[in-house]
Amino acid sequence: MMRRHIKLILGLFLLLSLIWVPVSSTEATAQSQTTVIPQAYRGSWFQPEFLQYRVKMTATTFTFGGGYYEHEHWQPHNQVTYRLSFHVTAGTFTWGKRNARGYHSVKVQGGIFYVKENRGTLFVKQIRQGHDINGYDLTFNQIPHAAQVLSGDVH
Structure with missing residues (x-):
């Protein structure tokens, strides 16, 4: 027993x-998982064209979308801002460790962004449903005094 x-x-x-x-x-x-975005990635990154695309990262936010500067004020167009979290839910993202190719994953609801900073250029891959929706890396640069430069106020 x-x-x-x-x-x-x-x-x-x-x-x-x-x-x-x-x-x-x-x-x-x-x-x-990280609780803040590394310093090298923080700031505003631009892909200048007529309708500019911008990636903006702070310690705890990730913003991706289009827009333009008008009179030194950013006018967003189809822009989404996510808050850093440990679990992906609506309006949040997780920041992953660097993979073998040097990219950090930014997982959001409905997709993943892969970001890599190299010599002042930010490379971004945008993945939805397992497919790279652009077919190539998007490149972004930090522009000193972007509000003035992209507003056309500085020659």
Whole structure:
């Protein structure tokens, strides 16, 4: 009778340990994700054209979309801003570790952006439903005094 209780207790202990280990490793993975965007990526990055595209990153936000400067004020067009989070939900993103090709993943609801900074240029891949929607890297540059330059106020 005593052996039966010992086997039952050992069986319960084994079952609990099998459940506890995967749960604790998931928590460790979530905690290993960054809580802020690295300094090298912060700021506004522009792809100047008639309708300019901009990527803006702060310590805890990621903004992607079009727009233009008018009288030194940014006029957004189809722009979306996401807040940094540990889990992707509507309006949030997660910042992943650098992969083998040097890109960080920015996971948002409905897709992924891959971003890489190299010598003052930001390279962006935009993935939706597993496909690169542009077929190539988008390139963005930081422009000193962008509000003045892109408004046409500085010659």
